[in-house]
Amino acid sequence: MRAFDYHRPTSLEEAWQLRAGCPEARYIAGGTDLMVLMRAGAVRPPSVISLRGIEELRGIEVGEPTRIGAMTTIGEILEHRELGERHPVLHDAARPFGSVQVRNLASVGGNLCNASPCAGLPPALYVLDARVRVAGPEGDRVLPIEELFAAPGETCLIPGEVLTEVLLDPPPPGVRSRYLRRGRVRMDLAFVSVAVLIGLNGGRCARARVAAGAVAPRPLRLRAVEELLEGRALEPPLLAEARARVEQEISPITDVRASAGYRRHITGVLFQRAVESLLNGGGG
Numbered sequence: 095m096r097a098f099d100y101h102r103p104t105s106l107e108e109a110w111q112l113r114a115g116c117p118e119a120r121y122i123a124g125g126t127d128l129m130v131l132m133r134a135g136a137v138r139p140p141s142v143i144s145l146r147g148i149e150e151l152r153g154i155e156v157g158e159p160t161r162i163g164a165m166t167t168i169g170e171i172l173e174h175r176e177l178g179e180r181h182p183v184l185h186d187a188a189r190p191f192g193s194v195q196v197r198n199l200a201s202v203g204g205n206l207c208n209a210s211p212c213a214g215l216p217p218a219l220y221v222l223d224a225r226v227r228v229a230g231p232e233g234d235r236v237l238p239i240e241e242l243f244a245a246p247g248e249t250c251l252i253p254g255e256v257l258t259e260v261l262l263d264p265p266p267p268g269v270r271s272r273y274l275r276r277g278r279v280r281m282d283l284a285f286v287s288v289a290v291l292i293g294l295n296g297g298r299c300a301r302a303r304v305a306a307g308a309v310a311p312r313p314l315r316l317r318a319v320e321e322l323l324e325g326r327a328l329e330p331p332l333l334a335e336a337r338a339r340v341e342q343e344i345s346p347i348t349d350v351r352a353s354a355g356y357r358r359h360i361t362g363v364l365f366q367r368a369v370e371s372l373l374n375g376g377g378g
C-alpha cells in the first residue's frame with residue numbers, strides 16, 4: 095500500500111482546512127470500506143483525514159427529531175435500547191451487519207457516504223423518512239436521505255463536505271416496520287434487502303413505506319408500491335399485485351453475488367414476508 099499522511103482534526107473547521115490544502119485527501123471514519131480499497135490499490139489518497147476526533151459527529155440523542163451522529167458505529171446503534179424501541183427497523187438492519195469487529199468500527203456516515211447500492215442502512219432509513227445534515231465551509235444543509243445518493247459509489251456531497259448527522263422524526267402512532275436481507279453467506283453484503291413500514295387504521299393501510307437495496311444503482315424507495323397499498327385493505331390479492339409491482343420497479347444486475355433474475359424474485363419474496371409478518375404482529 096502506498097504511504098499516506100494521517101491527520102486527526104478535532105473540529106470540522108480543521109477538517110475542512112486540511113481538505114482544502116489537499117483536494118485528493120479522503121475523509122476516513124471506521125475505514126472498513128476505505129482501507130479495503132486502499133489496500134487493494136483501487137484508491138491511493140496522499141493523505142487521509144480521520145473524523146474520529148470530532149466530538150460533534152458522535153452520539154445518539156433520542157428526541158424530536160432523533161439525532162444520530164455520523165461517527166456512531168453500527169454497534170452503538172445496536173446497543174441503544176431507546177433507539178431500537180422507537181425505530182426497531184434500524185436494529186433489524188444493524189443486527190446482521192458484518193461481524194462484531196466490523197460493527198465496532200463501521201460508522202453510519204461511512205455506510206451512507208460510501209454510497210454502495212447494497213449498503214445495509216439506507217433501506218431502513220428510507221422507510222423512516224430520514225434526513226441527513228451535511229456541512230462544509232460554506233454552511234450546512236439538510237436533505238432527504240434519498241437525495242444523498244447520486245450513483246454507485248457517489249454522493250451529492252460537494253468536495254470537502256462532511257455528513258454530520260442523521261435526523262429521524264418520531265414514528266407516527268401504530269406503525270410497524272421490518273427489514274429483511276439475504277446474503278450468500280452469513281458475513282456478506284446483502285444481494286437483496288427490503289424494508290417495509292406499515293400503519294393500519296380500521297383495517298386499511300394508512301401509511302406504507304417500502305424500500306429496497308442492492309437491486310438498482312442506488313438504494314430505492316418504491317413509491318409506486320406505497321401508492322398501491324395506501325388507503326386499501328391489505329388482502330391477499332392486493333399483496334400479490336404489490337409484490338408484482340415491487341418486482342417491476344427494481345432494476346437488478348447480475349454480478350458475483352446473484353443473478354438479476356434471482357435478485358428480482360427474492361426481492362418480491364422478502365417484500366411479501368415482511369408485509370405478512372407485520373400483519374401477523376411481527377416487526378415492531
Ligand SMILES: Cc1cc2nc3c(=O)[nH]c(=O)nc-3n(C[C@H](O)[C@H](O)[C@H](O)COP(=O)(O)OP(=O)(O)OC[C@H]3O[C@@H](n4cnc5c(N)ncnc54)[C@H](O)[C@@H]3O)c2cc1C
Pocket residue numbers: 120121122123124125126127128129130145164165190191192193196199200201202203204205206207208212213214215255256257258281282283284
Ligand atoms: C468484513 C466486512 C463486512 C461488511 N459487512 C457489511 C454489511 O453487512 N453491510 C454493509 O452495509 N456494509 C458492510 N461492510 C462495509 C462497511 O463496513 C460499511 O459500509 C461501513 O458502514 C463503512 O463505514 P466506515 O466508517 O468504515 O467508512 P469508511 O471506510 O471510513 O469510509 C467510507 C467512505 O465514506 C467517506 N466518509 C466516511 N464518513 C464520512 C462522513 N461523515 N462525511 C463524508 N464522507 C465520509 C469516506 O471518505 C469513504 O469514502 C462490510 C465491510 C467489511 C470489511
